[in-house]
Amino acid sequence: MLRKSRFGFTEVVLVLSLAVAAHMLAQAPPAAPQAGARSAARGRAARPPAFPDRPPADPAALERGKALYGVQCNFCHGSDARGGEGGPNLLRSDIVLNDKNGEKIAPVVQNGRVDAGMPKFDLTMAQISDIAAYIHSFKVGGYDVSRMTPPSIVVGNAASGEKYFTAHCGSCHSATGDLKGIASKIADTRQLQQTWLMPGGGRGRGPITVAPVTVTVTLPSGEKVNGRLIRIDDFIVTLSDTDGGQRSFARSGDTPKVELHDPVAAHRNLLPTYSDKDIHDVTAYLVTLK
């Protein structure tokens, strides 16, 4: 389980992507280092969903249920059963969640809930069973990708964004140079925004390849050793030199001197300075660089 750090840099990316996935859960685990994160990622990939979907219903029953729901229930509980004019969200109702074929829903439908303003419905058990099949056909879970179709994220002012860009980004980047056509290269505007904020960041599968973090170790003799950073903690720094071999150096306080060269340091250091308006304006500007 003590993995050699041969895979160090990949691991950082893996850990980050795992962290993003894990954050869909309330009880977020730590962005754990190396070995555990890798095995956890493997373990998780093979797992079934924590809460299984219901088995598909008979299509004919679903059709009948959908028609009945549209006439009898839709107005109050919404066409997606997530609540409507006065009626609550049915998908998260404990009665619905614990119901199998309408047996728990039926008493509510047939007797009504006078105190909550729900009338009685003159429906048979078979009809209620069909309605139940339809309600149960909706996915029950908070994180539902099928519902995630937001409007465009581009809301900023391109002219203001250009001003900001010139003032804060212009010393390294140019609209006619390295960023020429950036909006065509990165057509997804959210990905464009994420990428200019932190190239190669986040899920680590962005369209821009960022140079790895490098490190310079200055030995007591004065010799400088440079290479790609494999891993660093308070006790060891490991780098990969030009021929691909790895070298590790013991660290004790400031000896030897270790300098990390973070290729996205400028982007990182800007993060605390942005307003959301700055971000949205710059994105609106970059979107014009087709």
Add this chain to the structure above:
Amino acid sequence: MTRTRTLLLWAAALLPGISAAQMLDPSLLMKPLGEGGWPTYSGDYSGKRYSNLTQLNQSNVKNLTLAWTVRLPAGLGGGGGGRGGFGFGNALPTIVGGEAAESSGAFGGPPNIRASILEVGGVLYLSSPDNAWAVDARDGHILWHYFWKTKGGTHIGNRGLGMWGNWLYMETPDDYLICLDAKTGKERWHKETANFNQQYFSTMAPVVIGNHIITGTGNDLDEPGYVQSRDPETGDVQWTFYTVPMKKGDPGADTWGSIDGARHGAGNVWIPGSYDPETHLYIFGTGNPSPAYTNPPSRNGDNLFTCSIVAINVDTGKMAWYYQVNPHDTHDWDSTEAPILMDGAFNGKSRKMVLHADRNGYFYVLDRLTGEHLLTSKFSETANWASGVNAKGQPMRILAKDSTVPGSLVSPNNGGATNWQPPSYSPDTGLMYVPTSDVYSMYYLTETDPRGAMGLGGKDEEVLASMGSYLRAIDYKTGKVVWAHRYPGFSGGVGNGMLTTAGKLLFAGDAGGNLVAYDAANGNILWHSRLGQVSNAPETYMLDENQYVLIAAGDTLFAFRLY
């Protein structure tokens, strides 16, 4: 393995009296952490994770040496008991239970120990989702393994076991409380504690107080959180405390847009609380409101008693006081992080207090007799979601830092400035030690339906970058960070939990997979061992006049001592 050692191990296996379980003397639970082992989640009820053991101290910790290690087998596969195992083949007894018709093993894989580990009478008791083990605290050999065939549920972690007399208690991802015989690992009974159909999952370590077994649950749909007390012999419910209003007129009902909203408002309790034996108050943190990221009219208001520190009388289950640390949370920042009960001077007056470092980046001090707010400070340098702190000491949320369609730049990220990893408080230094992480994310709103989303839906969070992970030491009197140790690099790993001792030591897992001993006063490093990862909080116990330090790294335990 030498012949002598093999014979000795056989002898130990054949003579359970030598190494098998000892009953937990209930008086040990009332003592401060030290000679009495580690009989409950935080070692003692205070949550301080401060041991009064002094054999290990600043002058000799540099000689701390590996005593034993063991790899824990999970699932039905069983196994030979790892490196500390039996001499011949598959002698490890695996006891199987569970409500599932069969187990596909799909939720298996190697265990990742995030649990607090009990040490009682020379035996360690620990867990991961669906698995429990008893391990000899002297040499790491496995005494028994219990495996629960699960129906499913979120398998994110298990925080540990509780113990009452000869019985152990474990919660399962599919919402059962299991009672095991500590000697044999055999199941005595199991009880359903939450409704699986409503997508509850259970990870909390049961807390044993007197004749109460306290349980909690998790939920990522919209179901109400609750704390429950059960009888240790029968498992029958003694009382249930909901963390959100369940009907009209309940306390806090006017802090929601509707009762239906409150009843689907979450506030789940998934980390054990602390207990004050003088007042009989069980003090715990509650989870975030739901839906977590969207603001339907049903959530209008402060959303009590989510994101709060709550004190309930353990005999009755009735609330004595509450303090909401984070009104109307919109970032899924639970406030379940362990509250620490400690006594000390505050503004020249002797006080009994609660310390709490929150996932939202703020630190709080309360009076634990009354819930009176004493202090709020910001410990995360990057936290940018609040415009300041109001007269009650609550951060004032900036509405524009909710998830938005074009994206909001927010720190902390969803994982939080800190999370479940247990903090520690040392009365020697007056400092609280917290594993922390300063990360920026973009929060994108993806559900613009005015009815909001369900559960954790309706947003996409895209992590940008870490500005650094720190072990931070906070002075409770001022709320200021007295010292911070930055972990090198940019991995964003938060490290793991904390332990302090009267040897003036602070033990913690760092972000690089080392177990490290620091000088608790200033963060100077005194000793370390690289394990590759650290997955729970360090613990310590005394056995045969040796002080052990115990840590988990994924599926492996390591125990250290002096020789």
